Amino acid sequence: MKKYIEYISQLANNKINKNFSNSDEDHALEVLIKIFQSSNKIIRIFAGSLCSDVPNDPRYIAALSDFIERAGQVRILLNDFNTESAKNSNLFKRLAYYTSLDNTDIQIHKTPAKPYLKKDPQKNPVHFTVGDANAYRVETDIEKRTANCNFNHPEGAENLIAFFDQIERSHAEKIDLNKCFAD
Numbered sequence: 001m002k003k004y005i006e007y008i009s010q011l012a013n014n015k016i017n018k019n020f021s022n023s024d025e026d027h028a029l030e031v032l033i034k035i036f037q038s039s040n041k042i043i044r045i046f047a048g049s050l051c052s053d054v055p056n057d058p059r060y061i062a063a064l065s066d067f068i069e070r071a072g073q074v075r076i077l078l079n080d081f082n083t084e085s086a087k088n089s090n091l092f093k094r095l096a097y098y099t100s101l102d103n104t105d106i107q108i109h110k111t112p113a114k115p116y117l118k119k120d121p122q123k124n125p126v127h128f129t130v131g132d133a134n135a136y137r138v139e140t141d142i143e144k145r146t147a148n149c150n151f152n153h154p155e156g157a158e159n160l161i162a163f164f165d166q167i168e169r170s171h172a173e174k175i176d177l178n179k180c181f182a183d
Helices: 002-013 025-038 058-069 083-087 090-099 154-170 177-182
Strands: 020-022 042-047 073-078 105-110 127-131 135-141 146-150
Touching: 002 020, 002 025, 020 025, 025 058, 025 127, 025 135, 025 146, 042 154, 058 073, 058 090, 073 154, 083 177, 090 105, 090 177, 127 154, 135 154
Parallel strands: 042 073, 073 105
Antiparallel strands: 020 146, 042 127, 127 135, 135 146
16 A cells, blocks of 8 residues: 555656556545645535545545645535435534634535446446546446546546536535534
């Protein structure tokens, strides 16, 4: 794992346009943390519920928190949001705290959208994270957590951003975390 972390750190720090894959939850965590650390303006996350092990790992929460505290914007779309699970999630507790502050820009929506890759005849669902307009991780197997990633591919990132923004505008309903935690 140490060599993988060194490898992705080199790609991210040097802004190298190189596609690479990750094969499991541990690798997913490292890539997502690196996306949060190397982004400056906005993170977009399309996921199921964000209540699984990776997003509730303390290192994931800390990296996303650091990004928010650097005045980063966060946009989240969830297609399997569950209020009760969110109430038990350390990530959502932290996000609820940040959304209660006046100086943060965090928007969380739920959507029925089930995106998949156009070239996939089985139409297997995908999840993805995009950092700024450069870095991304597209999870092609949401059970095994395998993904295709790149830390400096503006064209690929822009395509994901356009898709994300289209879903957010047309098929999304705002989630009010403060209300969720007040109930």
